[in-house]
Amino acid sequence: MKKPIDEIFPNPPEDLDPHALIEERVPKHVAVIMDGNGRWAKKRLLNRLNGHKAGVEAVRELIRAANDVGVECLTIYSFSTENWKRPEEEVTGLMDLFAKTMLAEVDGLHEEHVVVCPMGDLSALPQDTQDAFMKAWEKTKDNDGMKLFVAVNYGSRKEICDAVNEIVMEAIEQHEETYTVPLVTEELLSKHLYVSGIPDPDLLIRTSGEMRLSNFLLWQIAYSEFYCTDTLWPDFDRYEFLRALLDYQSRNRRFGAVS
Structure with missing residues (x-):
């Protein structure tokens, strides 16, 4: 790990021991279906776009924590090919949010040596959003740190x-x-x-209690371990991530072999 474990997880809940995390067993590739922004907003009588904006903070937290514990590849499901069916106002707001977030975050990601890799059909995105993703890729492509795959317009x-x-x-x-x-x-x-x-994802995390794959990495997750939590995405912090990692480390991965 790049940082001391107490620096990565400085204020853990009483039921979590960050020192139980075994560095050698941290998954190389983690994929995340980030679900629950809309429900998070509804519970607070906010519109869905407010939920997506809150979800950006959770993404930022996840990237930092994953990078710090030594995850080599992180894939986040930002926008699916089916999400175009959502209300036009929400889709437009999301595209604008993607562009602004990428432009605002790319320098910090670059300083952390993260490689930003858009994954999906970017040609259908608004030009400003395409440009923001490509700028992030061009700026970070030669970095030697964690690879961040942003699945956008992906199916x-x-x-x-x-x-x-x-x-x-x-x-x-x-x-x-x-x-x-x-x-x-x-x-x-x-x-x-x-x-x-x-490498194919070792661990697939899905938030908000849903139990479906939603057309995400169907080929790549043939032998991934699944971790589902009821936590809504904006509430998924580094300690929720730690719970997922510790749960993953308790598994016996057999890849089809007899235990």
Whole structure:
């Protein structure tokens, strides 16, 4: 870990012992479905966009904590391909929030050596939002720290379809006369996903008590450990993250083998 454990978790609840966290067993890749912003706002008689703004603070807290404990890759589900069905005012507000947040946070992330990697179909986003994500990528791409994958306009089924189509198109371009599509193996398809060459998530966290995958990383989480909490996303702080890590470390990961 880059920092002393007491500095990372300075005021733990009585039922949590940060020193129980084993550095060698910190998951290399953590993926998070951040759910509950709307319900958090509703409980406080606020509009949904206020909930999303509060959720940004939780994202900031998570990134710092994950980076500090030595997570190598962190993937956060920010906006799905299905989220376009939400009210236009909410979607517009989210896109503006994404752009402003990226521009405001990129310098701090850069100082922490974090690599910001947008993941999804950015072409459908407003130009200002696209530009903000690409600026973050360009500024941080050569960093050597934690990789932060921001899944935006992301859908796993589309990702898999895009990967297969890319394999087919490459085969057509390389074999114009004979047109031979190669045998599609797990390795070949993995190379054509939006992001390749990184470990699959060890741990998938979902907040707000929901028990579904919501079209997120369907290929990559084949053997991920799941951790679900009733905590709404804006209330998910570094100590809730610590609970998830400790729970993960209590698991016996067998990958299909006999225990």
